[in-house]
Amino acid sequence: MVRSSYVRPLTPADLPTAKQLAQQNPIANCLLISKLAEFESPDPLLLLVSDRTGNLGLAYVGINTTTANCSYEMLTHLADYLGQTQILTSSIIGNREDVFGLWEQVSSFLGPARLIRADQPLMSLTEKPLIEPNSNIRLATPAELELVLPAAAMMFREEVGIDPLRPATSAVYRARVLELLQLGRTYVLIEDDQVVFKADVGVLTDEVLQIQGVWVAPEHRGYRISGPALAAAIIQMQQKTPVISLYVNDFNYRAIRLYRSLGFQQVGTFASVML
Incomplete structure (x- = not known):
């Protein structure tokens, strides 16, 4: 049985909470934030994940799977859910700890991996670029x-x-x-x-x-x-x-x-x- 008490599709009532969770790291979670902006119920790809103490996290399980604010316990519940749900995903991306925390639990039924990139610096820029621009772009x-x-x-x-x-x-x-x-x-x-x-x-x-x-x-x-x-x-x-x-x-x-x-x-x- 799917652990619906820990993982369930997002509802319209969940949207404010979900946005608040994702906004805790707007750069790392920008993919999730963009999906929340497009949310229309029902959407089985956007999931609310919880743990035994009621803490909440998010997951998007589309072509690219990613998570936000998920503890290892939440990733375990998410893996159990995904193991009993038909998903079509081509990659797991996001914060390194979250990616490998989930991958080690889903590799048995989603694997083998075609390619693993274990260290990808996430970078940001808020000022004008320091190089003179090419006006033909x-x-x-x-x-x-x-x-x-x-x-x-x-x-x-x-x-x-x-x-x-x-x-x-x-x-x-x-x-x-x-x-x-x-x-x-x-x-x-x-x-x-x-x-x-x-x-x-x-x-x-x-x-x-x-x-x-x-x-x-x-x-x-x-x-x-x-x-x-x-x-x-x-x-x-x-x-x-x-x-x-x-x-x-x-x-x-x-x-x-x-x-x-x-x-x-x-x-x-x-x-x-x-x-």
Whole structure:
């Protein structure tokens, strides 16, 4: 039996409490906050989690699974719930302790992991970037889908190790890239009908914007394109929200050096388990 006394779908009456919980760390919890902003009951993907003493935490169990304010006991109850519930998730992301606290209890039925990133600095920026911006950075348009899609797919292959345009996932991935273009969330530098630089707004809340998909075309790497390009994108992003955030693999020294040169500071540590 699913432990409904500890884990249950969020209801409209829970929404104020849920938002308060997520706002305890608006940068780390920006994905959850964005999902709460879109909440429509019933939504089986947003869960309220409790423990034996009545403390509360949150979970989102969609394509990306993440938690907020969950103790180890709450993660145990969540794992029990997920073990008896059909979920379709491709990754567990979030604060490192939470990710591994949950993963060790769900790996028996969700595993094996395809990829584990155990140390991902979570960084944020609240001031103007410290690098002079490239004035040619702009938002890509939906009409440029066929131009942006190959660049996005190449970035995905480099980062994740699989081709998002393979038959099983091509339609979904194409729709996601188009959605970002329609929402005005993809910033590009285009030269000679080629995407030279790209950065996406992966998550957006009233307070925090999370950058994802930062990429420079291979033949243009090493020419100091990314700093001015990302600075320009960030300046435009800051018109949407005051805090810009991202997370990066600990072994990507070049990217970490770039982000620090822009003014980013580490505010936490994420981890990702990709299935």
